[in-house]
Amino acid sequence: MSRKLKKLLVRISIAAVLFLAGMLLPLPVYGGFETNIILLVAAYLLVGYDIILKAATNIGHGQVFDENFLMTIATFAAFGTGEIAEGVMVMLLYQVGEWFQQYAVGKSRNSISDLMDIRPDYAHLVKDGETQTVDPEDVAVGDTILIKAGEKVPLDGIVKKGESFLDTSALTGESVPRRISAGDEILSGCINGSGLLEIEVSKEFEESTVSKILDLVENASSRKAKAENFITKFAKYYTPIVVFGALVLAIIPPLAGIGPGFREWIIRACTFLVISCPCALVISVPLGFFGGIGGAAKEGILIKGSNFIETLANVDTVVFDKTGTVTKGTFEVQKIQASDGVTEDYVLECAALAESHSSHPIAGSLIAAYKNRTGKELSAEKVSDVKEFSGMGVAAVIDGVEVFAGNDKLSAPDKAAVKFANVDAAGTVVHVALKGKYLGYILISDEIKEGVAEAMTELKKNGVSDLVMLTGDRKNIAEKVASSVDIDTVYSQLMPGDKVDKVEELIAAEDKKSKGKLAFVGDGINDAPVLSRADVGIAMGGLGSDAAIEAADVVIMDDRLSKIAKAIGISRRTIRIVRQNIVFALGVKGIFLVLGALGFANLWEAVFADVGVAFIAILNSMRTLYQRG
Amino acid sequence: MKKTFKLIDLDCANCAAKMEREAAKIEGVNEVTFNFMTQKMKLDAEDERFDEILDEIAKVCKKVEPDCQIVR
Numbered sequence: 001m002s003r004k005l006k007k008l009l010v011r012i013s014i015a016a017v018l019f020l021a022g023m024l025l026p027l028p029v030y031g032g033f034e035t036n037i038i039l040l041v042a043a044y045l046l047v048g049y050d051i052i053l054k055a056a057t058n059i060g061h062g063q064v065f066d067e068n069f070l071m072t073i074a075t076f077a078a079f080g081t082g083e084i085a086e087g088v089m090v091m092l093l094y095q096v097g098e099w100f101q102q103y104a105v106g107k108s109r110n111s112i113s114d115l116m117d118i119r120p121d122y123a124h125l126v127k128d129g130e131t132q133t134v135d136p137e138d139v140a141v142g143d144t145i146l147i148k149a150g151e152k153v154p155l156d157g158i159v160k161k162g163e164s165f166l167d168t169s170a171l172t173g174e175s176v177p178r179r180i181s182a183g184d185e186i187l188s189g190c191i192n193g194s195g196l197l198e199i200e201v202s203k204e205f206e207e208s209t210v211s212k213i214l215d216l217v218e219n220a221s222s223r224k225a226k227a228e229n230f231i232t233k234f235a236k237y238y239t240p241i242v243v244f245g246a247l248v249l250a251i252i253p254p255l256a257g258i259g260p261g262f263r264e265w266i267i268r269a270c271t272f273l274v275i276s277c278p279c280a281l282v283i284s285v286p287l288g289f290f291g292g293i294g295g296a297a298k299e300g301i302l303i304k305g306s307n308f309i310e311t312l313a314n315v316d317t318v319v320f321d322k323t324g325t326v327t328k329g330t331f332e333v334q335k336i337q338a339s340d341g342v343t344e345d346y347v348l349e350c351a352a353l354a355e356s357h358s359s360h361p362i363a364g365s366l367i368a369a370y371k372n373r374t375g376k377e378l379s380a381e382k383v384s385d386v387k388e389f390s391g392m393g394v395a396a397v398i399d400g401v402e403v404f405a406g407n408d409k410l411s412a413p414d415k416a417a418v419k420f421a422n423v424d425a426a427g428t429v430v431h432v433a434l435k436g437k438y439l440g441y442i443l444i445s446d447e448i449k450e451g452v453a454e455a456m457t458e459l460k461k462n463g464v465s466d467l468v469m470l471t472g473d474r475k476n477i478a479e480k481v482a483s484s485v486d487i488d489t490v491y492s493q494l495m496p497g498d499k500v501d502k503v504e505e506l507i508a509a510e511d512k513k514s515k516g517k518l519a520f521v522g523d524g525i526n527d528a529p530v531l532s533r534a535d536v537g538i539a540m541g542g543l544g545s546d547a548a549i550e551a552a553d554v555v556i557m558d559d560r561l562s563k564i565a566k567a568i569g570i571s572r573r574t575i576r577i578v579r580q581n582i583v584f585a586l587g588v589k590g591i592f593l594v595l596g597a598l599g600f601a602n603l604w605e606a607v608f609a610d611v612g613v614a615f616i617a618i619l620n621s622m623r624t625l626y627q628r629g
Numbered sequence: 630m631k632k633t634f635k636l637i638d639l640d641c642a643n644c645a646a647k648m649e650r651e652a653a654k655i656e657g658v659n660e661v662t663f664n665f666m667t668q669k670m671k672l673d674a675e676d677e678r679f680d681e682i683l684d685e686i687a688k689v690c691k692k693v694e695p696d697c698q699i700v701r
Contacts, residue, residue, distance in 0.1 A: 062692075102640055
């Protein structure tokens, strides 16, 4: 509790005692003057002096619809009509409400920052053989730091010495520790589980993973959801309207001679003023979203803005990119089939050399397989004139001969101009050919990730009706993969550019059919345009991949697809809680406006209701922080 | 230039919304967000007049909520 809050609590307590004494003690009456009024006024001044002061200064600044001002008017009016105890009670309850609000908001602010407690406080810098403890911001790229067991990794780097188990749960929500040893990349925000590690720093603190994640979560709340914009707009008009209503209530009926008389109407108008502050809504809605974002972050799901929580909650179509998302994206050479008179090694060497400049994972697996098989490095100087045919493969000149490597589209007359073997196997087939001569093919397969089928079932349970997979692979492979994991629709043999078109098509079809939104799930490596085109782009395995964090709206730190259903679940729950708050707070305020106007609710009941609503709404919002299971 | 400032004693969410509305009206402000939850203000404003603009925003904030201070 801050000092300011403590002070307020003391003031409230003393004022409450004074108030009770004034109400209950049988104090003498001198010539019609009840001395207990002195106690009541003392209580009022003690608990409300700052409100009155603020009201005076703010009205000087032209802030007519300032809540302090309205509160002061309401209580003064109550005194004016002789309702002294009422007036004191109203101010007292109002301050109790303020106190609770500040306390609850402070609490939830703390629990969110605890959730995100990954910011490292220090680093052990090794300089000239000596170790000194410094601020992580003072460490430069290339410096060497030590990380002891149990400490947070302060900066991204490469392990130079030592081995250990790394606890990545603060970043990914994954509780199984990861083994790490010399040569491995290490990310800030993880916790070093056992041994002493010596790290060469590869990124400055500001650029490191931990800073990026914190920045993202903190800034997430500045991208506002529709519900939040609605509330700020609402707040802008609500207070003036209610105050105006109070004025009307105080003036018109008494002049028209309706009902119980001037004094009673003034009191009714005061109940309006007392519930004119929209604070319950203005606090609880952003608090709900903030909690949702914090709760998701704890699970290793980074949501970049409140607006994406809203979109995620409405997702009914999820489109997956196959490679790296449904499958592991690590390819391995399963089989090499050489034509007559050609050795398998030669087929592999041609393919590996032709693809040696490509960043596609298939290229990596070919190069790795060549090294494994022959024990030799590729001689890159043999290769020249590399041409890439998007969605087909490559052509390159190797030792003066043009070699083609890629899928069966390369058999076209203007490319290899030769018939390729017809292969029916699950996996990617890389055909290798010279101009007019077929050399053979290499079968590379990509494993399906664990738990994909379960993740799909989970998504369906969470209200996602359409599961779609996009891939550049051949139809039969794509369908085999899809059917084994229960994906309904597959679009295969897509060029990279086709994926954006396909997603646009799906969004258009979707818009016609229902209000549901479309999410695209990719690994963020080759699909940045698609990620940004979808209603919400979800990148998998974002840990350590800047590209994914940059391009996506939602980043899942590890590569488990089950997190998507979780993200949707968290979003749905957050939206539900936010809606409850809006309906509840507006409902109660509405009811009390009506009751107040009709004379069924007195002043302190109105304040009590107003404060109670704010309190309950805040508590309700805090539930978003704690996600079940 | 974009910069983030910490706010001290920003106690009321509605005030934050009011400040944001008023601050956005100041000339030279490209974008300004008051974040009640993180108690921070993010300001994107013209480079040459940045300090001047910041002063003006501080004045606006004082009007709405006298306790609230922008830490520079």
